Amino acid sequence: MHLFIEVLTLVFFLATVAHAGATRGRGGLALFGSLLFLGFVRENFVVLREVLYGFSPLSLMLGKAPLIASIIWGYSIYLAVVWAEEVTGEPLREDRPSGRFLAAAALFMMALACFYEPFLALIRMARWQEGTRMTLGVPWIALVGYPSLTILYLLLRGWAKRPLLFWTGLAILALAHTAGLQALKDLLGW
Amino acid sequence: MLRRLPLLLLAFMVVLGLVLERVVYGTLLWQTKIPVVLLLALAFRRKS
Numbered sequence: 751m752h753l754f755i756e757v758l759t760l761v762f763f764l765a766t767v768a769h770a771g772a773t774r775g776r777g778g779l780a781l782f783g784s785l786l787f788l789g790f791v792r793e794n795f796v797v798l799r800e801v802l803y804g805f806s807p808l809s810l811m812l813g814k815a816p817l818i819a820s821i822i823w824g825y826s827i828y829l830a831v832v833w834a835e836e837v838t839g840e841p842l843r844e845d846r847p848s849g850r851f852l853a854a855a856a857l858f859m860m861a862l863a864c865f866y867e868p869f870l871a872l873i874r875m876a877r878w879q880e881g882t883r884m885t886l887g888v889p890w891i892a893l894v895g896y897p898s899l900t901i902l903y904l905l906l907r908g909w910a911k912r913p914l915l916f917w918t919g920l921a922i923l924a925l926a927h928t929a930g931l932q933a934l935k936d937l938l939g940w
Numbered sequence: 941m942l943r944r945l946p947l948l949l950l951a952f953m954v955v956l957g958l959v960l961e962r963v964v965y966g967t968l969l970w971q972t973k974i975p976v977v978l979l980l981a982l983a984f985r986r987k988s
Contacts, residue, residue, distance in 0.1 A: 765945075766946050766949065769942075773942060773943065829946050829950055832947060836983040861976040861979050862976060864975045864976065869957055869969060873960075873965070886969075888972060
């Protein structure tokens with residue numbers, strides 16, 4: 751079952767990459783490149799530092815972390831962007847997105863957290879730290895983590911125009927967001 | 941419609957999730973899918 755979910759998610763991810771390429775050209779592919787990098791750094795940090803959650807042994811890996819964990823961020827944030835564009839009527843801007851756009855993307859990511867997390871727990875693909883507070887299988891901290899990473903990524907994308915600054919910022923964002931989320935989780939007792 | 945294709949893909953993923961939950965695990969985590977279903981419905985209600 752795990753391999754089926756891994757391959758299916760990879761197919762969905764590649765389909766959305768193709769969609770981004772077809773509808774946004776090189777900009778869309780660059781968007782996905784940066785999101786894949788963000789997910790890769792973040793999830794490998796989660797595994798290496800043993801923070802937030804752990805994974806079952808899976809077949810497809812990217813570094814020390816499961817491939818599915820790295821690509822799901824790109825897939826999800828791209829969906830949030832598409833959804834925010836639909837409901838706000840604003841295209842994803844190259845500079846800082848509007849507050850309305852960011853709020854819409856954040857809301858959609860919270861809905862995705864509600865969808866993903868109980869399912870991943872059911873199929874035993876990922877397991878949050880012992881004692882993590884949840885409602886209906888949705889960790890409270892995930893309702894902070896999903897939208898906050900999305901908002902920070904979109905703000906960084908609009909702000910850091912120089913490639914070196916942007917890619918360095920992405921790595922720092924991935925590490926700081928994960929460490930910060932663990933610290934917040936500990937602080938709140940979530 | 942091409943613009944919304946990723947959202948259609950997600951709708952398919954939600955349905956597939958429900959089918960797998962029911963058939964393989966004998967349960968239905970339907971409550972936790974309500975937010976995403978409502979948001980998808982909102983997007984598809986808007987005229988393209």
